[in-house]
Amino acid sequence: MTTPPPAPSPAEKPAGVGARPCILLVTGVSGSGKSTVGALLAQRLGWPYAEADDFHPDANLAKMVAGQPLDDGDRRQWLANIAAWIDASSAAGQPAVVSCSALKRAYRDGLRANRPNVRLIYLDADEQTIRARLSARRGHFFPAALLDSQFADLQPPTEDEHPYRVPMTADTLADEIVDHLVASGICEENA
Ligand SMILES: Nc1ncnc2c1ncn2[C@@H]1O[C@H](COP(=O)(O)OP(=O)(O)OP(=O)(O)O)[C@@H](O)[C@H]1O
Numbered sequence: 427m428t429t430p431p432p433a434p435s436p437a438e439k440p441a442g443v444g445a446r447p448c449i450l451l452v453t454g455v456s457g458s459g460k461s462t463v464g465a466l467l468a469q470r471l472g473w474p475y476a477e478a479d480d481f482h483p484d485a486n487l488a489k490m491v492a493g494q495p496l497d498d499g500d501r502r503q504w505l506a507n508i509a510a511w512i513d514a515s516s517a518a519g520q521p522a523v524v525s526c527s528a529l530k531r532a533y534r535d536g537l538r539a540n541r542p543n544v545r546l547i548y549l550d551a552d553e554q555t556i557r558a559r560l561s562a563r564r565g566h567f568f569p570a571a572l573l574d575s576q577f578a579d580l581q582p583p584t585e586d587e588h589p590y591r592v593p594m595t596a597d598t599l600a601d602e603i604v605d606h607l608v609a610s611g612i613c614e615e616n617a
């Protein structure tokens with residue numbers, strides 16, 4: 427596991443931030459743009475950003491590099507690490523953005539259980555766009571060949587999860603997505 431950004435300690439709690447700060451969970455298959463959109467969103471909001479890949483146990487990274495998809499067992503500790511980061515941010519009263527593929531309903535339910543302050547953003551990507559992007563992406567450990575396994579595992583969020591769904595096509599600009607998200611009031615109490 428590489429080092430994710432430290433969650434702030436309670437002593438660093440920003441003034442005026444409530445007990446349940448908004449945590450934006452940016453989800454979607456590999457290549458959907460989670461890191462791009464998540465980092466930009468965090469920058470715009472002035473909140474910390476955590477990248478899900480930094481929470482993987484080393485064995486998971488090695489498995490993916492070797493071209494093998496992760497299974498539920500592999501993802502258990504990874505999801506627990508992400509949940510712990512969310513809890514530390516929440517305890518500190520610090521709103522934050524975290525990306526995580528969270529492909530299956532059970533993973534999202536686990537990340538959101540007893541965490542009503544976690545709001546789901548789903549980057550709904552079409553396979554052709556993603557395939558082209560991943561083939562062009564350089565310097566990333568995740569092999570494009572694993573994309574089929576991502577779509578095989580994908581259980582897109584359903585309405586009862588109240589996702590903020592972003593259709594991702596070849597012309598969807600990360601900047602525009604972030605504009606919409608910020609303008610939508612996604613973090614307001616009843617959003
Ligand atoms: N809106 C966009 N328009 C064009 N290219 C994009 C957009 N968003 C992301 N990309 C490009 O697509 C590739 C995948 O994006 P990114 O790494 O953000 O996806 P990801 O979902 O975080 O993937 P992973 O889960 O594998 O880390 C990158 O090369 C990125 O520069």
Ligand SMILES: O=C(O)[C@H](O)[C@@H](O)[C@H](O)[C@H](O)CO
Pocket residue numbers: 455456457478479496501527528529568
């Ligand atoms: O659940 C998974 O299969 C993994 O999280 C993958 O999604 C990769 O970590 C990521 O997409 C590569 O960056």
